[in-house]
Amino acid sequence: MNRLIVLTAALLVAMNTFAQKRIVSLNGAVTEIVVALGFEKNIVGVDVTSTYPASMQQVPKVGHNRNISAEPVLALNPDLILGTDNFLQPAVITQFKNVGVKTQIFKQDFSIEGTKQLITEVAAALQVPAKGTALIKQLEKEQAGLKIKQTNKKVLFIYARGAGTMLVAGTGTPTEKMITLAGAQNAASGFSDFKPLTPEALVTANPDIILMFDDGLKSMGGIDGLLKVQGVQQTTAGREKKVVVMDGALLTGFGPRVITAVKELAGKLNS
Incomplete structure (x- = not known):
């Protein structure tokens, strides 16, 4: 019984470890996904494209994702840095990794399927794949109801x-x-x-x-x-x-x- 209690306690600690992490998001879409997955309170810094939800206006800004430098990001003492490869400079990404901060850089494809893939990858990085699946199902439900009239405009x-x-x-x-x-x-x-x-x-x-x-x-x-x-x-x-x-x-x-x-x-x- 005591062994079971110890194992359960260890599991709970492991589950809660990530919930305590400090996240810096360097992409507006990634920020929205992080919030939708339940990690809004973990975000300690964002780039200026991260304007939604409105609560992100109160989070420290570290610059535009096209010209992010490492110093303001690292000054926030993050445990996890999230971004996309279409804007961040490779040299900056290398700086993040060289100081030992876990950094996840995602490929962003500008399509509905690309959004689903990004959700999957962000959810995996945050260790909540089931929440990612639920968010994708919600997106697919909205997509199924989408009726677009083609025009030559x-x-x-x-x-x-x-x-x-x-x-x-x-x-x-x-x-x-x-x-x-x-x-x-x-x-x-x-x-x-x-x-x-x-x-x-x-x-x-x-x-x-x-x-x-x-x-x-x-x-x-x-x-x-x-x-x-x-x-x-x-x-x-x-x-x-x-x-x-x-x-x-x-x-x-x-x-x-x-x-x-x-x-x-x-x-x-x-x-």
Whole structure:
């Protein structure tokens, strides 16, 4: 009996060990998954793309995942660092591992299936595979109810931080993947990733709809400010003032809310 009590106590300690760990998440989608799996209180630091849920606004920020340096992350004394390979620099990842901090870097594929895989891998890293399975089942239930109407509308995503910083999204970007999932097509083609917006590119793309982050449009001074950008009024979207905005983390995160994002974008594109 005493041996059983000892073994049970040891098992409980082992089960609770992970619950006490300090987690730093360096990707918004990963952060959402960690929270959905029940580890919100373990998160001691996040990157600036981790804006959901709202409680993450109160968590220390360590920078943007595109230019994270090791020092602010390690200053939080984490037991576990989670991130994705599409943004973090390999040298920084090596620094984390060299000081002995457990670091899990996931491959993020911007698709619904990719989201399911990311959930599976994060759940495994947190030692709660059953919770990951339950979260995926919830996602699949939402996916089964998804009804998307295909359209020939051309959508151009513009990333803006004021008129001085404006980029358009090409092929292979999360925004292009989301536009396609919502039943429309990317107005920009012939290049991958992002490139600076030019009047010529706008006229050539001639989008039916311009898609932006809500804070991006705000940085332009709203629709009126956007219309002042050279070339915008020469497009169908500009003439008809057809501009759609969405929360950036929701639109491009491809986390547990991916189906919600597809439904919201599809609804706005067809309104």
